[in-house]
Amino acid sequence: MNNLVEKMLQGDRRSTARIITLIENDAPEKREILKQIYPYTGRAHVVGITGSPGAGKSSLVDELTREIRGEGLKVGIIAVDPTSPFSGGALLGDRIRMQEHATDRGVFIRSMGTRGNLGGLAEATRDAIRVLDAFGCEVILVETVGVGQSELDIMHHADTTLVVLTPQAGDHIQTIKAGIMEIADIFVINKADLDGTGKMVTDIEAMLDMSTPASGWRPPVLTTIALDHRGIPELWATIKEHRAWRKDNRVETTKEKVRRELAEIIQHQLTHLINRDLDRHYQNLIERVAARQLDPYSAAMEVIKKSWKGGLMQ
Amino acid sequence: MARKIRVLIAKPGLDGHDRGARVIARALRDAGMEVIYTGLHQTPEQIVEAAIQEDVDVVGLSILSGAHMTLIPRVTQLLRENGADDILVIGGGTIPEDDIKALKEGGWVKELFTPGTPLEAIVEWIQANVKV
Ligand code: B12
Ligand SMILES: Nc1nc2c(ncn2[C@@H]2O[C@H](COP(=O)(O)OP(=O)(O)OP(=O)(O)O)[C@@H](O)[C@H]2O)c(=O)[nH]1
Ligand SMILES: [Mg+2]
Secondary structure (H helix, E strand, O other): OOHHHHHHHOOOHHHHHHHHHHHHOOOOOHHHHHHHHHHHOOOOEEEEEEEOOOOOHHHHHHHHHHHHHOOOOOEEEEEEEOOOOOOOOEEEOHHHHHHHHOOOOOEEEEEEEOOOOOOHHHHHHHHHHHHHHHHOOOEEEEEEEOOOHHHHHHHHHOOEEEEEEOOOHHHOHHHOOOOOOOOOOEEEEOOOOOOOHHHHHHHHHHHHHHOOOOOOOOOOEEEOEHHHOEOHHHHHHHHHHHHHHHHHHOOOOHHHHHHHHHHHHHHHHHHHHHHHHHHHHOHHHHHHHHOOOOOHHHHHHHHHHHHHHHHOOO | OOOOOEEEEEOEOOOOOOHHHHHHHHHHHHOOOEEEEOOOOEOHHHHHHHHHHOOOOEEEEEOOOOOHHHHHHHHHHHHHHOOOOOOEEEEEOOOOHHHHHHHHHOOOOOEEEOOOOOHHHHHHHHHHHOOO
16 A cells, blocks of 8 residues: 555544645546545545635634534545636635644644646545545535636535625625525525625525525525634534435435546546547648548547547557 | 645744735745745644645745744754654744854754845745755
8 A cells, every 4th residue: 555545544644745735736646546545535524615705714614613623523624725827826825714723633724726727626626535534534624715617616526515605795696606506505694793694694595485496405594703603503503404414315326426526537538638649640630620621520530430449548 | 747836934923023924925926836824823833733734845934023043943843753854944034143043053944034035035945945
């Protein structure tokens, strides 16, 4: 077994951190490591926390962690912040609000940049979740600003998704981006100390009245004040309720999840191979299409026919 | 393989001067690094634990309180105790020449940068000293 994996399974934090780095960097060891840890995963409850910038996501993660630690459960936190498209660098500041737990051995916090890799972000996050799962974290909290599609895709890997809103004007219901509402299992109106909280709750409830959830779970709308722990015990209780409901109703069975993951991995791999092969072996074909001697559909079929005989299989 | 340099910028002790730390954090981000900023009033224990969990290449301590002679060795010592002394420790702030000499010669810190240091010099030092 890989030395890092062995040490991680014995509880070594440094090895755990190293493994996440290798995954983020898409290092050559990545696949072997993920293969080895897979049998140890699938136990954690993964809670996704998304919402507009500054809504109080990190503060909520911090307060939830305190609540969960009160029950003695080990907590993993993954905090995703945007990578600058200009420099490729990132300023990861979510930890500032989580320092209370910095030296608690029952809490492992990791910050990740989005690194601008389309789709790859959700993949790296999913794999980092697996690492913390194998490390023994019983609850994993994943914070991300729900601005891009790939950031929302992360939520496919959560068992329970919280959408965090605030009573402030910018968050008004009509202005909330489509896509973010659909993924909520629980709505959290944070900063309930501010004006407009009641109206916000009413608006969301009205919206929920108009859409019958296919699953049978109507997302509860909770209010919190992260700054003084108000509403946090209720929030944790509701997360547990959702977990129990999922179990009873077998929503999105493991099989469906696995199917989606396989499709993702295969698509990823195929895209990579197609691009490689087009560059390497099909320059001639590309030229013929460019010269209008061949139409693109016929050219594509030609590539597919040849490739499935072995070329694409590698 | 897409490796990125990861740096923890931390303010140990009771020192509230965070301008320098923020300026450095932004400069390193703009140079393509991933910077984890943990805010004010960190204990050495918190800093070392964050450095390990975040798997950083560099810990950068910003100290303008005069407490550098105790805080910097403490962080380095804790890193050693945790088997993480391959992480480079650097720092900056109002630190007198004599203390810089003592801290470097004692092996407590790789490099220190005093007020007025151009940001490019700091970026270049990190790029030159972290093995990518
Ligand atoms: C601005 C300032 C303040 C502001 C701070 C605002 C803020 N949020 O940061 C305010 C007014 C709040 C303040 C308060 C105080 N201050 Co004051 N302050 C300064 C001043 C004038 C400039 C500091 C600054 O921001 N510089 C700009 C930044 C960009 O530079 P820098 O931090 O030095 O960073 C550079 C390098 O040092 C280095 N660097 C710094 N950190 C890091 C980290 C890494 C990893 C790296 C690689 C490099 C690096 O790179 C940077 C770029 O070159 C200095 C005097 C001075 N000339 O330094 C006094 C100074 C630091 N303050 C001082 C004092 C005494 C105080 C107070 C105690 C005053 C009082 N009696 O109330 C309080 C304490 C505040 C507190 N809670 O800690 C003394 C400290 C003396 C000492 N070291 O023993 C100084 C030196 C003034 C003096 N000559 O007496 N202060
Ligand atoms: N009034 C009020 N302010 C709050 C509350 N919760 C958090 N805040 C403040 O809101 C600001 C942002 O909080 P964060 O927890 O960093 O929010 P975030 O959503 O993680 O922010 P990003 O990660 O930057 O998107 C901070 O200044 C918090 O102190 C609350 O319940 N009430
Ligand atoms: Mg945050």
